Amino acid sequence: MISAIANNIFQRAIEDYHRYDDIDHPMENPYDSQSLEHLLYLKCWIDTAQWHMEDVVRNPDIAPEEGLNWKRRIDKQNQVRTDTVEYIDSYYLQQFHDVRAKEHARINTESPAWAIDRLSILALKIYHMEQETKRTDVDQAHIASCQSKLEILLEQRKDLSQSIDELLTDIASGDKYMKVYKQMKMYNDPSLNPVLYGKKQ
Template sequence: MISAIANTIFQLVIEDYHRYDEIDHPMENPYDRQSLEHLLYRKCWIDTAQWHMEDVVRNPDITPEEGLNWKRRIDKQNQIRTDTVEYIDSFYLQQYSDVQVKEDARINTESPAWAIDRLSILALKIYHMEVETSRIDVDQAHIASCKSKLNVLLEQRKDLSQSIDELLTDIAAGNKYMKVYKQMKMYNDPSLNPVLYKKTP
């Protein structure tokens, strides 16, 4: 099942990243560039770096200039994340292109890749919440609260993993079909963001 593969890769990515724990450390993707595994590794690496960017930008001592620079980096990273999700969906569109869709087939509320996107973020939440349960500089109330939250996150991962596997099984059987809608982020497009295009001479 794809969820088991994805969860394994996401765990590997997070462990690989935290060997260095540096936002700008280059990604060393061990999978073949043409494979789904390569895309999954890339996806989670992008998410992991962005997770830590989000931590940095919330430092109350950061200067406005530094904060703006980090915000722009996060914005750029988020666009790369979105592009990678769309690559994953393109992989699935190709994989299931020959499936005979049944007349009563239904479309899902989100595409497989956007569900996998949530699974990647969940992997990060689980990792960092687990870290919180092992701290020795906090009181037991903090530990207990984090353990309770961790249990919820683990249950969410179980449910989401099952849902992703069932969705892909339904698509393969023709019971559901998928469409990919580009995110069309208007604020990144100089021709669509009025703050940008009104500056154009």
């Protein structure tokens, strides 16, 4: 099942990142560049780097100019993340290209790749919440609270994994069909953001 493959790849990407724990460390993707596995590893590496960018920008002592620079970097990273999700959906569109949807087929609330996006973020939450349960500089109440949250996150991963596998099975059988809407982000587009195109006037 794809969820088991994805979860293993996400775990590997997160652990690989934390061997260096450096936002700027170059990614070394171990999977064939034409494979779905390559895209999944890339997706989670992007998410992991962005997770740590978000930590940095929330430092209350950060200088305003530095904070703005990080915010702009996060915006660029988020665009890369969105593009990668769309690459994953393109993979599935190609995979299911010859599937004929049944008359009763239904569309899902989100595409396979956006569900996988949630699974990648969940892997990060699980990793970092587990790290909190291993801290030695906090009291037992903190450990117990984080352990309780970790158990809920693990249950969420189980449920989401099952849902993704069922969605892909339903698409493959024609009981559901894919319909992908490209993200039409406006704030990064100088022709659509009035603050940006207004500067040209």
